[in-house]
Amino acid sequence: MDGEFDLSKGKPGAGCGPLLAADSASSKPLRQRIFEYVRAHGHAARADISRALGVSPGSATTLTAELIQNGLLREVAQAPKEQGRGRPPVALEIVPDAGRVAGIKISHRHHTATLTDFAGNMIAQAVLETTQKAKRVHDVLDELNHLLKRLLKKADCTLADLNGIGIGMPGIIAHGEGIVRWSPILSERDQPFGTAFRDRFGVDVYLENDANMLTLAELWFGAGRDMSDFAVVTIENGVGMGLVLNNRLYRGSFGMGLELGHTKVQIDGALCRCGQRGCLEAYLGDYALAREATTALGFGQYQQSSMKGILDKLFEEAKLGNPAALTIFQRAGRYLALGLSNVMQLFDPALIILSGERMRYDYMFVGDVIADVQALTLSRGDQPCKIEIHNSGDLSWAHGASALALAAVTDEMFSTDRWTA
Ligand SMILES: [Zn+2]
Incomplete structure (x- = not known):
């Protein structure tokens, strides 16, 4: 039991993201698996990567060199206690500035936003008080405009510096299409929220049900990092649930959530x-x-x-x-x-987390x-x-939304043409 648990902070240098690979992970490009291994562990030596992912030391050296060349990884001296005799071994870590994402929790009384670097560190946060009544999409976008301005000002950056934004809200969300089927936040059903957001702000956006977002926060930054099967039950205005099965978020077929x-x-x-x-x-x-x-x-x-x-x-x-x-x-x-x-x-x-x-x-x-x-x-x-x-406070939920964006932006980054050589 841990009433003061704060998912928004994480442990410095401990990495972020799921520590166990999902079944689908083997279909990811090897470069991405190496990158995600390093991000999950905070830092890792080439020999560890080679051993953990079952690749030859030669391949590990070639691929990590590419990642360094592309500004995604950098070399760092390993902590003295991890060094053996002789020359200090060199570990690799994520270049935090390689990307930036925002995460937003939309709720009835206020919206919360976080800014996260590519290593998963939260670098800024902002809150905007709002009115409780159900709104139209453009009203919510006006509110998010104020919230994002507040957030970006704190980190001295602009929308153009963001690689993606994750957003969580209560209701039935068709995650893939970015459509809000129903939400107590909105006055109308079946709203193409994702498209409207992208048109307005020009940044890729990833929508998710808010209980799923908190579940992602546990999977990326909290107690669920090394668990293959766990559930999160949220008790707020309503009762929500998120489920991780076999190291990945279970989404169901139609965005109904659990x-x-x-x-x-x-x-x-x-x-x-x-x-x-x-x-x-x-x-x-x-x-x-x-x-x-x-x-x-x-x-x-x-x-x-x-x-x-x-x-x-x-x-x-x-x-x-x-x-x-x-x-x-x-x-x-x-x-x-x-x-x-x-x-x-x-x-x-193995674990049920009660939150909210x-x-x-x-x-x-x-x-x-x-x-x-x-x-x-x-x-x-x-x-x-x-x-x-x-x-968990609203910052933790918003940090979970940034994990949604981090995962999607990483997928996108490793599927582009620059790796075809
Ligand atoms: Zn009911």
């Missing part, structure tokens, strides 16, 4: 904001808790205040020992346990939730799935 919040836990149950009944979210989401608080605790006078105001008041009451408030959180905790046990039973992940704004409310009961999950799951012997809480 809508854990809308899996049914009760036939003819409580009404969900999606219009259906009995969804997990209808027992666990912010609006579900607020609805219960309004009736069970007579929070009528808070009707006009924000959802956050109602939840803060409810949390305060629970901490003071108000039995009705405690019951509301405990009940939500039991539904959370039910959802998590289903995830475990279906995917058998709402986790701070659930800290009190997390022990009960974990005990309930184990009780609801078929015995796994001596190696139960771990459950960790990462109280």
Whole structure:
């Protein structure tokens, strides 16, 4: 359990990106696999690259020389503790300035942006407060214009210096086409957000569902770097989920994402904001808790205040020992346990990471939730799935969006004509 975990910082020199290669990795050009190996490990000697990727020392030398010549890698002395006798061996590392990407988290109350160099270091960040109502695409683009100006000014660069931008937002996102099928942020459905963004800013953009974006943050910068199978469950306004299977993000077929919040836990149950009944979210989401608080605790006078105001008041009451408030959180905790046990039973992940704004409310009961999950799951012997809480802030989500852009820009960079020789 690690409430202060901060994915946005990472460990200096520790590298970034998945440490285990996905099955699809063998179809990547060897130069790219070498580049990504070095980026994942922070730095690596030619001999290590040769051994890890199964290439001859001669090929490793030739290909790394090309990467150095193209300004993507550079030589660096290895740390003294890693040096053997004799001449200090030389390691390779990514040239951070070889590329720059931005990552953006679009959300209801504010948008968050990060600027990341090609080695994965966050070099600037910016936040823009916004209004909560659903907007048209061009209104959101106006807001992103302000946000990007703020971000780029901090790093003294311009849009032309960016190789790509990753954007995550809640909703149903057709990742490949850059189309937002539905999002609570937008007032209209089926919007070609990616094309509109590219036309306006002239930079390549990669869109993703926000829970997937946080999952990428864990895969690139966090606890998931050396894990082949793990899940991230986010509890904010709604309940989202991202899944890494076999070292890569699982995206499904139609951009629906893994809508854990809308899996049914009760036939003819409580009404969900999606219009259906009995969804997990209808027992666990912010609006579900607020609805219960309004009736069970007579929070009528808070009707006009924000959802956050109602939840803060409810949390305060629970901490003071108000039995009705405690019951509301405990009940939500039991539904959370039910959802998590289903995830475990279906995917058998090594780790489930719980994240999102709402986790701070659930800290009190997390022990009960974990005990309930184990009780609801078929015995796994001596190696139960771990459950960790990462109280990741919006910067971590935005940094995950920059990983999306880093991966795409890297793919693009290694598929161009300059390598055909
Ligand atoms: Zn629903």
